[in-house]
Every structure is written in C-alpha cells, then in structure tokens.
C-alpha cells in the first residue's frame with residue numbers, strides 16, 4: 001500500500017495544486033486518512049469511527065456529505081470499522097474536511113502511529129459480552145489516537161473469548177474474561193452448567209449432579225455463570241486478557257498473551273507504557289511483534305511489570321471455589 | 322426439591338434457537354407474575370441458551386430435571 005500514500009505523492013499533487021491555485025495544508029494530510037486511489041486525482045477519505053459505532057444523526061449527515069463529494073456516490077465499510085468515502089477529488093479536501101468538522105466527524109490516520117481502535121459490541125448489548133469494549137475503544141481513541149510509533153500500532157477490544165474483534169491478530173489486543181466461582185450451598189445439582197460449558201471444564205458428578213471443575217480447561221467465558229439458575233456460579237472478577245505482537249497481512253503473526261484479568265482502569269496505563277517501550281526499542285518500520293522477537297519478550301515483560309502486576313499471570317488457573 | 326405445580330406447559334423439543342426462546346417468551350407473556358411454566362428443552366444448544374435468556378428477562382428457574390436427551394424446567398414468571 002506504501003506507494004498509494006499521499007505522503008509519497010506530494011510533488012505530483014503540488015503541481016496539480018499550482019494549476020488550480022488552491023491550497024491544501026499538507027501537515028493536516030500527512031497524518032490524515034486520505035488514500036490515493038487508482039483513479040487520477042481521486043482519493044478515499046477514511047473516517048475515524050472508534051469501535052465502529054456511530055450516532056444515527058451523524059450517519060445521516062455523513063451520508064449527505066458523502067453523496068455530495070463522492071464522484072461515484074459510494075462508501076465502503078472498511079475491515080477496521082471505518083466508513084470510507086470513495087472517489088473524492090483532492091481539490092475538495094478542504095471543503096469536505098470542514099463540512100465533516102461541522103458535524104463533529106474527524107478523519108482517521110495512516111502510517112506509523114496508533115490507529116483507531118476497533119471493538120465488538122461488548123457487554124452493553126451483546127449477550128456474551130463481559131467488558132465495555134465500546135467504552136474502552138472510545139477511551140483509547142481519545143487518549144492515544146495518532147501517537148507516533150515506529151510502525152502502525154493497531155489495538156482492538158473483544159468482549160469475550162469468542163473474540164470477534166480478533167485480538168489475537170493485533171499489535172495490542174484486549175479480550176474480556178470473567179472468573180467463575182462456585183458456592184456449594186446454592187447448587188441444586190441440576191447439571192445445566194456442565195451442558196453450558198463448551199470447553200468441557202465442567203462435568204456433573206454422576207451422583208449429585210453438582211459440577212466437578214477442571215480449571216486447566218476453563219477459558220473464562222462465563223457461560224456457566226449465565227446458565228446457572230440458582231447463582232451457585234458467580235462472577236468473582238472481570239478483566240482483560242492482554243495480547244501483544246499480532247498482525248495479519250502478508251506474513252501473519254499470532255500474538256503472545258502477556259497478562260490476564262487486567263482491570264479496566266489499567267488498560268490506559270498498559271497502552272501508554274507499551275507505546276513507550278515500542279518507541280524506545282522498535283526500529284523504524286518494525287511492527288511490535290518483530291521488536292519483541294528481536295529484543296526478547298522478557299525485556300518487555302520486565303518493563304511492564306508495574307502495570308501487569310495489577311492483573312494475573314498468563315497461566316492463571318481459577319480455583320473454582 | 323419439591324414438586325412445583327405448573328400453570329402452563331410447552332414442549333420445545335426439536336425447536337431451534339432462537340425460536341425456542343421466543344416461543345417460551347410468548348407463552349410466559351400469557352401468564353400472570355408468579356405463575357409457573359413447564360418447559361421441555363433439548364440438550365445441546367437449547368439448554369445452553371434458553372435458560373440464560375430466561376434469566377436475563379427477569380424470570381426465575383425453579384426446577385431443572387434431566388430426562389435422557391432433554392431437560393424439564395419449571396419457570397416462574399418474574
């Protein structure tokens with residue numbers, strides 16, 4: 001994609017600008033989400049939509065702007081949950097940006113920096129959701145969007161172990177989990193929890209019907225808690241599994257788990273410190289997964305200890321009772 | 322566990338998610354608060370999903386019995 005970058009086309013664009021006598025602020029464009037299309041003079045304008053959520057009123061306004069500026073009258077929903085207005089003439093950048101600004105819509109970023117976070121629905125309305133993924137995405141967007149890094153830095157939030165936002169493939173991903181605890185006196189031995197657990201972490205005692213829990217198989221999804229009719233299974237605590245160094249693209253890499261049960265209020269610290277480490281250790285153009293491979297995961301973990309100590313280690317097993 | 326008397330019955334064997342839940346919900350709507358619905362559900366997906374949705378809607382599961390490949394539940398309308 002590099003050669004489609006507006007940053008690499010500055011000279012050509014400048015020539016065109018002189019002929020039309022217009023001025024465009026290139027400092028704005030450099031970090032902005034304007035991507036050169038195949039077609040002469042036409043760009044894709046990528047909007048900043050953290051977590052892929054948008055107020056309907058804003059969407060209506062964006063539709064009008066897209067209709068006005070897209071030469072083909074089309075938008076595209078990107079894989080990172082952004083709304084992209086296609087076929088926009090660069091001569092109209094200033095107008096489209098100012099119209100978008102009026103309705104409070106910002107343009108996304110490209111290049112080596114913290115990108116707009118993606119997120120699933122999470123606990124607000126998804127029945128499986130354990131964490132407020134949308135709230136987290138909003139927070140990360142506010143605090144970290146655009147922070148320069150050696151290469152792109154993609155974050156995402158999934159609300160549960162189904163991991164619809166694919167935190168395993170992110171530079172830094174957060175996936176919701178819950179620790180189940182069981183209280184014998186409340187249990188009626190109905191066996192529903194062993195049916196509900198898709199990981200075979202619970203089998204029912206053949207005599208009493210009560211659960212026998214295997215913590216090694218538990219992935220902290222909370223299905224047992226939701227299914228139990230008597231609240232014998234309860235939530236002890238909620239948090240995030242933290243994953244680092246994943247990416248997709250030509251040479252996908254799976255992330256490494258670095259912490260479990262990191263509480264919500266330590267997520268910002270985790271990102272802040274990780275970006276700090278990445279900027280100190282990463283080479284230009286190197287994704288953090290490769291930095292970690294080169295420098296060693298232990299160095300990273302040592303650096304992160306003040307934050308990750310608020311969670312549990314990666315091999316944490318729930319006692320169950 | 323004492324036998325609870327049911328005010329209505331619904332056999333949802335062979336009915337798939339989420340239609341089974343919707344049927345249970347509609348049936349519960351015909352009852353008064355405090356009345357009891359007896360439900361029969363298949364094991365697998367139905368028993369994984371329907372009880373938790375019923376709980377989420379504020380009803381109470383009073384009794385659960387496993388009968389071979391299916392479950393018999395008594396639900397009190399919330």
Ligand code: HEM
Nearest residue numbers: 078079080081120126128158160161162163164165166167
């Ligand atoms: C109408 C569109 C879609 C619907 C209704 C839908 C629905 C769902 C549901 C219900 C699950 C949970 C499955 C489970 O319980 O195991 C799920 C998981 C998932 N979805 Fe989607 N989804 C849609 C589109 C997409 C798209 C476009 C993507 C990717 C770009 C995607 C990626 C995933 C992933 C990665 C998971 C994780 C679980 C797995 O891989 O099995 N989904 N989706």
Ligand code: HEM
Nearest residue numbers: 001002033035046078079080108109110111247248249250
């Ligand atoms: C905001 C504007 C974006 C620009 C200007 C941009 C630009 C680039 C560039 C220059 C590369 C090459 C990087 C390399 O070779 O390592 C690249 C790679 C890639 N881009 Fe984008 N990108 C943008 C957004 C996105 C989005 C929204 C997605 C979709 C999820 C995406 C997915 C990818 C993938 C999968 C790769 C392959 C490299 C990897 O992920 O490791 N990009 N992009």
Ligand code: SF4
Nearest residue numbers: 120126129159160164
């Ligand atoms: S990851 Fe979990 S909470 Fe998020 S959309 Fe998927 S199923 Fe729902």
Ligand code: SF4
Nearest residue numbers: 197218219221222224
């Ligand atoms: S939290 Fe653990 S025990 Fe409970 S259903 Fe999920 S995997 Fe099974």
Ligand code: SF4
Nearest residue numbers: 187188190191193228
């Ligand atoms: S679902 Fe609850 S009541 Fe039923 S066996 Fe499991 S822990 Fe006991």
